[in-house]
Amino acid sequence: MATRRRTSKPQPAVESGSMTAEDLLALYIIAERFPHRQFTPSQLAELSGLGRTMVSQIKNETDSPFSGGKCSLRRLDVWLDKHPGFKANCP
Numbered sequence: 544m545a546t547r548r549r550t551s552k553p554q555p556a557v558e559s560g561s562m563t564a565e566d567l568l569a570l571y572i573i574a575e576r577f578p579h580r581q582f583t584p585s586q587l588a589e590l591s592g593l594g595r596t597m598v599s600q601i602k603n604e605t606d607s608p609f610s611g612g613k614c615s616l617r618r619l620d621v622w623l624d625k626h627p628g629f630k631a632n633c634p
Contacts (some may be wrong), residue, residue: 581615582614583613584612584614587588587616590616601622601623606622608622
């Protein structure tokens with residue numbers, strides 16, 4: 544009789560909205576090496592330190608820097624420079 548081996552599904556690096564220090568370090572390295580790399584809103588919240596609520600508000604603006612639900616850190620910085628009201632609300 545042949546026995547089946549169960550293989551576990553790979554676990555995502557980010558579980559329930561929290562990142563490990565290694566995950567965050569990897570994001571910083573990727574953002575530095577690839578400045579045009581697109582990130583998800585939750586990744587951008589971690590990278591920029593803005594918080595998820597602030598990133599969500601930026602994503603919903605009419606002139607949002609997000610495209611296809613993602614945005615580069617560089618494009619977010621340029622957008623924030625043009626919108627000082629959002630910067631004033633940053634911690």
